[in-house]
Amino acid sequence: MKSVLIGVGQAGGKLARELVEYDERMGFGSVRGAVAVNTAKTDLQDLPFETVLIGQDRVKGHGVGGDNELGAEVMQSDTQEVLSALDGRVVAGTESIFVVAGLGGGTGSGGAPVLTRELKRIYDVPVYGLGILPGKDEGSMYQVNAGRSLKTFAREADSLLLVDNDAFRSVGESVTEGYDSINHEIAQRVGLLLASGEAVEGVAESVVDSSEIINTLRSGGIAALGYASAEAAPDAEENINAVMSTTRRALLTGSSLPDATDADAALLIVAGDQDAIPRKGVERARRWVEEETGSLQVRGGDFPLSSDRIATLVLLGGVERSERLETFLQRAKDAQEEDVEGAAERTDPAEQWTNDELDDLL
Numbered sequence: 001m002k003s004v005l006i007g008v009g010q011a012g013g014k015l016a017r018e019l020v021e022y023d024e025r026m027g028f029g030s031v032r033g034a035v036a037v038n039t040a041k042t043d044l045q046d047l048p049f050e051t052v053l054i055g056q057d058r059v060k061g062h063g064v065g066g067d068n069e070l071g072a073e074v075m076q077s078d079t080q081e082v083l084s085a086l087d088g089r090v091v092a093g094t095e096s097i098f099v100v101a102g103l104g105g106g107t108g109s110g111g112a113p114v115l116t117r118e119l120k121r122i123y124d125v126p127v128y129g130l131g132i133l134p135g136k137d138e139g140s141m142y143q144v145n146a147g148r149s150l151k152t153f154a155r156e157a158d159s160l161l162l163v164d165n166d167a168f169r170s171v172g173e174s175v176t177e178g179y180d181s182i183n184h185e186i187a188q189r190v191g192l193l194l195a196s197g198e199a200v201e202g203v204a205e206s207v208v209d210s211s212e213i214i215n216t217l218r219s220g221g222i223a224a225l226g227y228a229s230a231e232a233a234p235d236a237e238e239n240i241n242a243v244m245s246t247t248r249r250a251l252l253t254g255s256s257l258p259d260a261t262d263a264d265a266a267l268l269i270v271a272g273d274q275d276a277i278p279r280k281g282v283e284r285a286r287r288w289v290e291e292e293t294g295s296l297q298v299r300g301g302d303f304p305l306s307s308d309r310i311a312t313l314v315l316l317g318g319v320e321r322s323e324r325l326e327t328f329l330q331r332a333k334d335a336q337e338e339d340v341e342g343a344a345e346r347t348d349p350a351e352q353w354t355n356d357e358l359d360d361l362l
């Protein structure tokens with residue numbers, strides 16, 4: 001799926017770079033362009049693609065300091081500059097746009113949903129969000145910001161693919177120490193997903209294409225992406241168990257949003273040497289995903305790759321009702337209630353996360 005990335009804020013820019021580098025390293029060519037947008041000049045300095053500094057009149061290149069309302073305002077005033085940078089990048093063959101941001105900060109948290117809304121008005125291709133949820137040890141400002149951003153981002157984007165910063169953390173590793181490895185895990189998952197949707201000439205019809213990714217995400221709301229890999233035997237028949245076990249691990253322990261298993265739709269992609277992918281195994285794994293997600297819309301396909309491993313990707317669409325998300329929303333609500341000073345000038349937090357509001361995400 002040929003895509004253009006727009007990283008908003010510090011985490012957004014870093015993750016966009018990681019995705020660009022992964023795509024280049026693997027030689028996939030699915031990432032067709034990238035732009036980074038920020039209010040902080042220093043965060044744009046090391047990025048190897050076009051950058052746009054917004055809000056110079058308000059914050060003079062120093063960032064919005066975690067104020068996501070200011071992040072949203074600045075994006076609103078300077079949208080035109082971002083759109084100009086995209087001119088000529090979103091071209092006829094572009095199949096999707098990804099707006100990438102950390103939800104807990106200021107620029108990305110406030111700016112990404114605003115930019116997404118503008119992009120949807122202009123472009124016909126799906127505009128997806130790739131959003132990072134703060135880990136549970138991050139401060140209350142991050143939780144509150146992310147709670148508010150999540151809601152608007154999910155509403156504006158065609159689907160919001162969420163990554164929990166606690167998802168890929170090793171024991172004893174702080175969130176900051178873990179950034180590099182988390183970013184790598186995310187780039188690998190998203191990079192493989194985009195590449196799997198590329199047409200591969202001369203191979204069987206069981207390969208995945210972009211429309212299957214788009215259809216899996218069609219119900220909107222929140223999405224999650226799981227991954228696991230194992231060593232493969234040369235003979236497909238011997239890999240049935242490997243496909244089953246990587247599928248289970250991808251969904252149950254390798255997901256970007258752990259514990260999100262109830263889904264509206266899913267796409268199971270088995271990557272590996274074409275001769276090593278067992279048809280029977282893929283079908284069995286697909287049925288298992290159906291049972292586990294409670295969805296009758298589980299698509300399945302191959303991603304032929306030259307590798308001595310079998311890797312499984314599970315994309316889930318419509319996972320808003322997952323336990324992990326509810327835990328996070330509760331955390332955001334608690335953090336907002338504790339934030340006595342801020343609470344006085346904000347809307348009633350209790351109102352924000354009623355079930356009706358959650359339904360609005362759908």
Ligand code: GDP
Pocket residue numbers: 008009010011012014015064065066101102103104105106107108109132133134135138142165175179180182183
């Ligand atoms: P902004 O520049 O104002 O948009 O703020 P940030 O992008 O720094 O957003 C802060 C949030 O993003 C926090 O929840 C951080 O934990 C998270 N974050 C910052 N940098 C990274 C990163 O490189 N990787 C990941 N996974 N999360 C990050």
